Amino acid sequence: MRQTLRRQRWWLARIIALPFQLIVFAAVSFLLVHNIPGDPVAVLTGGQADAANRAAIEKQLGLDGSLPTQLMRYLGHTLTFDLGHSYITGRSVASEFGDRLPATIELTLMGVFLSAVLALGLSYLAVTRPRNPVSYLVRGYARIAGGLPDFAVGVAAVFVFYATLHWAPAPLGRLSSDVDDVPKVTGLPFLDTILTGRFDASWSMAGHLALPVATLVISQAGVLVKMLIGGLEEAVDAAPTRFRIASGASPAMVRLSLVRRALPPAVTTCGTLFGYALGGAVIVEAIFGFAGIGSYLSDSVSSGDIPAMQGFLVIVAAVSLLVFLLVDLANMSLDPRRRPGARTD
């Protein structure tokens, strides 16, 4: 039993650490937000509060008591998934996020997944067929990696495919106006249309999603392609490849080993890309009129809604830490040398 535990430590320890990391992050974000200049009570009442009123409002907002008390209370609430209530609308921050986050995550995942597939294919082509004209294009694209801002790509896409060519539907949401809304099952809009059997809605949504997802992929995949071309080129010429060819391994095995060795840095990049794509999704949502956390964030930013923004920090950090965890686990499975405690030299 102990032997098994010790052997599985590399991933168990990582998973157990996650909640602690989140608590630390919540505490740090609380302290950061607490040090912001400005008085929420004054903002809320327009500076009209007298002393008695003020104490009541502070109590209601959870701003009474010393800093450590407030911090402990905040952490306690966070542990029970209670992120407080909006100063402005009074609605629970957690439920607002529950309504909006899945849609954004779905968009982000679509973007990252397609970027990964596309990048793998393109970089493999560029490395194995260097004289192919497509390969030159791919390398040129990789060179400008990161230089294509997502908002510019999005605006250009709307201009070309909606305003000029009229191929794409109006950038005003996920569904055309003549399609009825789909009941919620999982909260992931596209998955819901399939689960409820509303394939007319799936079709309409696919049409609306094409441009936004393409925007994300075009602006994000370049970094990944660049990374993979570098990794593959190094792996093609490395000793393990020569050994496999010399020992008569099948071409499929050689390719598998190539990709496996080139993949870990790209998987790490995928994790970071997820963060960028989440930011990009907020922008894409603004351009294409999608419902998601983007509009909620800009609303709470413009109204100075501190609990909403604080909740936003914690939730986005939780999502990002979860993604980093998956990235680390994937890398540690691909390359056992990356597991903690492994000796590399």
Add this chain to the structure above:
Amino acid sequence: MTSTTPTSTTPAPTTPAPTTPASPTTAAADPLVGAPLAAPSAVARPERRGWTRWPRLALPLVPLAALVALAVIGPWLTPHNPERVSGPTSAPPSGEHLFGTDTSGLDVFSQTLAAFRTNVWIATVAVLLATAGGALLGLLTGMNESARGPRGLAARLLGRIADFVQAVPGMLLGLITVAFYGASQTTLVLTLGVVLAPLQARLVRTEVLRVRSDAYVDAARMAGLSELRLTLRHVLPNSCRPAMENLSVLFAVSIILTASLGFLGAGLPTPKPEWGAMISRGATDAAVGNWWPATFPTLALIITVAIIAAASSALLRRRTR
């Protein structure tokens, strides 16, 4: 959660620049290390004469010089006041308005020119700040993190905090900070500095871990150099190269981040010329078929990023050879 979590062992993810540790030969040719080797290319290629070599080296820097000039004098070259209405709304490009006007009648050409100063200035200061802060952070964590006692603990904690900052996507963090502290050039620069510093810190730390056990560092220590002098004099020059190579990437990222924030309405207040805000206002125009208000600031942005990338790769190539 200190030593078992391997997040810190993953290579710097957002830096597509190849961060292969400099081989001994390039380290020896690095002008930062040995001043007498300041012209390594002349040593490597004796057949090249100075007068054929110089134009080739200076050529990639011409666009950079033009960019800097635009950033400095751009606001004085504008034919119209970029912050005042100067003509009919949504007029297409013409002799009077070279790039046309936007929905509120602002001259797009003047705005694009004047924005060179805003965007390039913010990005430059932010990148310098991030690199200085990142180098400091990287040195501190790299030199101390395996030490015992409170020093090592503090260094590991610092590294963890940098990881946390990196865990939140930069744009969202920027959006929230700007919302909290108000939109101004200072806030934008500081926010970008904080967002980008962990990237540089990670690069420097990786190099410090490699350098700190090198023989010359031990030699300097035995010669009686204090830990601070030793770090500044020997470890820093030998471990800042990947961070330097990353400068152009960071510059592109910060130009784009500034513009993204402007695009989402968290940038500088409206009439202030800024590419992101211009593109955001132009987006509504683009949806009804007016291409000019969004196209020109986008082109300016992409060209700026390309110029910086080309210039930095030219400069770095000159160094490595």
